[in-house]
Amino acid sequence: MANARPADDVGTMSDRPLIALRDVAAGYGRVAVWDDATLDIGRGEFVAVLGPNGSGKTTLLRILLGLLRPTAGTVSILGRPPRRGNPAIGYVPQRRPVDPELRLAGTELVKLGLTGSRWGTGLPGGAARLRRRVDEAVTAVGAEAYADHPIGTLSGGELQRLALAQTIVGDPEILLLDEPLASLDVRNQVGIAHLVATLASSRGMAVMLIAHDVNPLLPVLDRVIYVARGKLTIGRPDDVITSAHLSRLYDANVEVLRDSHGRMFVVGLDDEVAHPHPPTVERPRMDPC
Amino acid sequence: MLSAVAHVLGSSAPSPSWNVIHDVHQLLHYAFMRHAFTAGTIVAVIAGVVGYFVVLRQSSFAAHAMSEIGFAGASGGVAFGFSAVYGLLGMSLLGAGLIGLLGKRLRGRDAAIGSVLAFSLGLVSYFLTRYKGNASGAFSLLFGEILGISVRDVWVIAISGIVTLAVMAAVYRPLLFASLDEDVAEARGVPVRALSIGFFLIVAVAVTAAVQVVGVLLIFSLLVVPGAIAERLCRTPGRAVALCVAASLVFVWSGLSITYYTKFPVGFLITALAFASYIVVRLLEVARRPSRTTGASHGTAAAVVPALGSLAGVPQPGER
Numbered sequence: 236m237a238n239a240r241p242a243d244d245v246g247t248m249s250d251r252p253l254i255a256l257r258d259v260a261a262g263y264g265r266v267a268v269w270d271d272a273t274l275d276i277g278r279g280e281f282v283a284v285l286g287p288n289g290s291g292k293t294t295l296l297r298i299l300l301g302l303l304r305p306t307a308g309t310v311s312i313l314g315r316p317p318r319r320g321n322p323a324i325g326y327v328p329q330r331r332p333v334d335p336e337l338r339l340a341g342t343e344l345v346k347l348g349l350t351g352s353r354w355g356t357g358l359p360g361g362a363a364r365l366r367r368r369v370d371e372a373v374t375a376v377g378a379e380a381y382a383d384h385p386i387g388t389l390s391g392g393e394l395q396r397l398a399l400a401q402t403i404v405g406d407p408e409i410l411l412l413d414e415p416l417a418s419l420d421v422r423n424q425v426g427i428a429h430l431v432a433t434l435a436s437s438r439g440m441a442v443m444l445i446a447h448d449v450n451p452l453l454p455v456l457d458r459v460i461y462v463a464r465g466k467l468t469i470g471r472p473d474d475v476i477t478s479a480h481l482s483r484l485y486d487a488n489v490e491v492l493r494d495s496h497g498r499m500f501v502v503g504l505d506d507e508v509a510h511p512h513p514p515t516v517e518r519p520r521m522d523p524c
Numbered sequence: 525m526l527s528a529v530a531h532v533l534g535s536s537a538p539s540p541s542w543n544v545i546h547d548v549h550q551l552l553h554y555a556f557m558r559h560a561f562t563a564g565t566i567v568a569v570i571a572g573v574v575g576y577f578v579v580l581r582q583s584s585f586a587a588h589a590m591s592e593i594g595f596a597g598a599s600g601g602v603a604f605g606f607s608a609v610y611g612l613l614g615m616s617l618l619g620a621g622l623i624g625l626l627g628k629r630l631r632g633r634d635a636a637i638g639s640v641l642a643f644s645l646g647l648v649s650y651f652l653t654r655y656k657g658n659a660s661g662a663f664s665l666l667f668g669e670i671l672g673i674s675v676r677d678v679w680v681i682a683i684s685g686i687v688t689l690a691v692m693a694a695v696y697r698p699l700l701f702a703s704l705d706e707d708v709a710e711a712r713g714v715p716v717r718a719l720s721i722g723f724f725l726i727v728a729v730a731v732t733a734a735v736q737v738v739g740v741l742l743i744f745s746l747l748v749v750p751g752a753i754a755e756r757l758c759r760t761p762g763r764a765v766a767l768c769v770a771a772s773l774v775f776v777w778s779g780l781s782i783t784y785y786t787k788f789p790v791g792f793l794i795t796a797l798a799f800a801s802y803i804v805v806r807l808l809e810v811a812r813r814p815s816r817t818t819g820a821s822h823g824t825a826a827a828v829v830p831a832l833g834s835l836a837g838v839p840q841p842g843e844r
Contacts, residue, residue, distance in 0.1 A: 300711045320713015328707035334582075340759040344704065351701030352712045356693050385759065401708070 251314065252277050253409055253441040254299060259308035261294045268294050270307065272467040274460065276441045278408070281432055282469070283452050284445045285476075286462035287504050292445045293329075295462065296411045299443070300326060313408065320352060325402030325440075327412045330394060337387040341378070341397045344386065345369045348401035372404035373397075376430060392423035396430070403434060410435065412444040416451060424451040431455070449476065450498040463504050476501065540785055551784055560670045560790075563678050564776040566685040567737045571746040572769030573692050574730040576761075577723065579751030580703045585634055586623050586724065587747050589641040591731045593619035595740040596644035596651070598665050603655035608665065609680055613732045619644070620728035624721030667791045668739030670780070677736055684733045691726055695719060700761055737776065742791045745798040746772055753805050771801065 252275035260270035268291035276282055284292045297303040298310060301317035310317050312324065325348075346369050350357055357365075373382040376396040381389060389397070395415055402410060412431065416424040432455035435442045446452055449459065453472060460469045461476070464485045468475060475481075476499055481489040489503040540547050552558050578587045597615020598608040619640065626633050652662055664672070692699075701709040702716045710716045727747075734746050750771040758764035779793035 302711065319711070322712075324711070326708060326711040328711070331707075336756060338756055338759060339704070339761065339764075343760060347697070347701045347705060348708075348712075350697050351705075351709060352714050353697055354694055356696040383759070398708075401705075 253313055254443070255311045257309045259298070259305045259310055261291060261298055261303070262306045263303075267306070267465060269462060269465045269467050272308070274467075274469045276443065278439045278441060279436055281435050281442045281455055281457045282444070282460055283449055283456050283458075283472075284443055284460045284462060285447075285449055285501075290462045290464070291467075292462050293413055295460070295467070296326070296413055296443065296445065299409075299411060300324060322405055323408045325405060325407035325410045327395075327398045327402055327410075327415055329413045329417065330391065330398070330415075333386055333389070333394065335387040338385040341382045341384055341386055341389060341393075342369055342373065344397055345372055345382070345400045345404055348372075348404040368404055369400075372400040375403060375434065376400045391419050392427065395419065395423075395427055399427075399430065399434070403438070403440075406438075408440055410440050410442045410444075412442065414445050414447065416446055416448070421451065424448075428452050428455055453497070453499070472499075538785055540781075547781075551781055556671055556673070557780070557784065559673045559675065559678050560780055561777070563673050563681045564670060564737055564780055565773065566681050567733050567746065568772035568776040569769050570685050570688045570730045571734050572750055572772040573689060573765055574727055575747045575749075575751035575772070576754055576765050576768045577692075577699060577703060577751075578727060578747055579755050580700075581723070583724075583727070584744070584748045586637055587727050587731065588744060589637045590616045590619050590623065590724070590728055591735060591740045591743045591747075592641055592648075593644040594728070594731055594735065595665060596647040598735075598740075599648045599651040599655065599662060602661055603651040608661075609677070609732065609736075612665075612735060613729070615644070616728035616731050617725055620724035621721060624724035664739070665735065666739050666741050667789070668735065668737050668742060670737045670790050671783070673736060681733045681736060684729045688726055688729050688733075691722070695722065699723060738791050738794055742795050745775065745795040749798040749802050750775070753802055756805055756809060771798075775801075 254274075254276040256272050256274050259272040261268045261272075272295075284295060286292050294303065298305050299312060299317055301319040301321065312321060346365060349365065349368060373379055376399045378393065378396045378400060381393050382397065382400075384393075386394075398415075399412075410431070415427055415431070419427065428451045431442055431444065434440065443460075444452070449456070449472065456472055458469055459472050459475050460467060461481070461484075463481075464487075466484060468480075468484055476491055478489060478491045481487075481491065481501065481504065485504060487503055489501065492500045492502060494500070538550060541550075552561065578584060594612040594616030597611035597613070597618075599611070600615070601608045601611025622640065623633075623637055626636055648662075655661070698709065698714045699719055701712070702714050702719050706716055730747065731743060734743050738746055750768040753771055754764040754767040758767055775794045775797045778797055779790050782788065782793050783790045
C-alpha cells in the first residue's frame, strides 16, 4: 500500500494551495541544507514537519516567513512570493526561557500579536476593541484562567497556549509552529496538538508544525513532511513513516517500530544525518540561544 | 557657580518651614535651583521612559558602559578644548552604534562591551593627564554637578528630552514587541536590528542628559533602578513606564530638596533614595511570594516532583 502511488499526490485540498513549493533548494551560503522540495499545502490542512536535528526543519519555516531566500526554485504563499511580516502567517518560534521576574501580564503578549508591528503608542480610543479581540483569542485557546497572570509565573503549556493566542489574534491563514510540543509533558503535548487541530479546522488555517515526536500528533495529522539527509518528502503518515519508504529515500537502513499503542519510532536516521552537512554550518540562526 | 552654592547653603542655612507653598517658593528662589529643578525634571522623565526598556531588554550593562564611553568623550572634549557635553554625546552615540550593531542575542556581547569599556576608561586616564587643569572637572563628570548647571545646559537637556520622547513614542509598540518577543517580532516584519541600534542611540542621548544630573558613576540610579522597580510591580507596560517616570521624579525632586536644606550631595541623596526604594520593593516581593508560588506555578512544581521521585527510585549504577 505504501508504494502504490507517489506520496506527493495524497491529500491535497481541492482549492488553490496556501503554500506551494516547486523544486525549492535551501542553504546557507554555499552549504546546501536540502533541495528538490515540491509540495502543496491547502486550507485547513494539518502538516507535521519531522526529521533529525539539524536536518533543516526550521530552515523550511524561515523560507516561508521570508527570513531566508531559497537558493533555487519558487515558493508561493497565497499565490505570492514570501515576504517578511506577511500578516497572513502566524508564527510561534521555539520557546525560549522566560525571565521569571517578568511581571507583565500574559495578555500583553497576546496584544502585541495585533499591535506590535504598528508604529506609535496607539490611541486610547481603540482600547476596548483591542481588549475584545484579545479576549476572544484567549478564550479560543482556553487560557482565560491565567491570561492575566505575570508571564514569569506561567508554565510551559500555559505560555504555549498564549503564544498561539498571540498568533491567531491577527486572523492568519497559515500557522507555522516551531517545536511547540518540546519540553511539555505528555498531557500538555496532546492538549496542544488537539487545540492546534481545532483552531486549524474551525478557522480554515493551514498548519505546519515542527515536531520531534510524531506520536502525540498522529490522531490529528493530515500529512507529514519528513526532512533528512538533504531531502524533503511529504505524504500521509502511514505512507511516509515506513521502514521501506524511509530506507529507500535516505539510502540507509531505517527501521520504523510500532509499539502496542500504535506509537511509531524511527531508528537509523539520527546518527547518519550529521555526515552530509557539517553541524557548524547547518544551524546558523536556527536555534535561538 | 559652585562657590555661590556653597555660600548660599553655608551662610543663610535655610531650613524647611513645612509650608509647601513657602518651601517651594524658597527652593526656587535662586536661579541655580530653578535650573537644577528644570534639568532634573526633564532628565527624570527621559530616564524613566528609556530606563524601563533598558531593564526589559536586559541592557543595564550596555547602558552603564555607554556612560563610561561617554565619559571618555567628555574628558577628551575637555583635554582638547571643546565642550565636554559634545564630547560626551559624540562618544556615547558612537558607543551606542557599536553596541547596537552587536545585536541582542549575541552570546559574547557582554565581553565585547567590557572590552570597549576598559579601553574607554584607559582613554580617560590619558585625557586627564593631558588636561592638567583642576581635577574637579573630572569629579563633576563622575558624580554630576546639577547645582552648577547653566542655562545652556538646560537647553541642551530640554532638546535631548524632546527628541528622546518623540522617538520613544514613535517606536513604542514595535520596541516593546522586539524587547519581549524578538523572534516573533522579526517574523512579523518589525525591523528588530534597526530598533536595537536606534534604541541604543536614544540611550546615549538619555545618558548624556542624565550625566549632567547624577554623573557617570551614579547613572544607574536613574536609568536602571526605576525600571527594575517597575518591572517587578507592573502588569502592563503603560503603567510600568508611568511608574518609572514617577519614581525618577520623586528621586530627583526629593534629592534636590533635601540637598538644599542639608549638606548631603545630590548624587548621594538620589542614589540612596533609589536604592532604598529598590530594597523596599524586593522586601515586599519576598513577603508576597508564598501565596503566588502555590497558585500559579504549581504546574511546573507538579511536573518536577514525580521526576525527582522517579530519580530517587532508580538504582544507582554502582550499587550492586
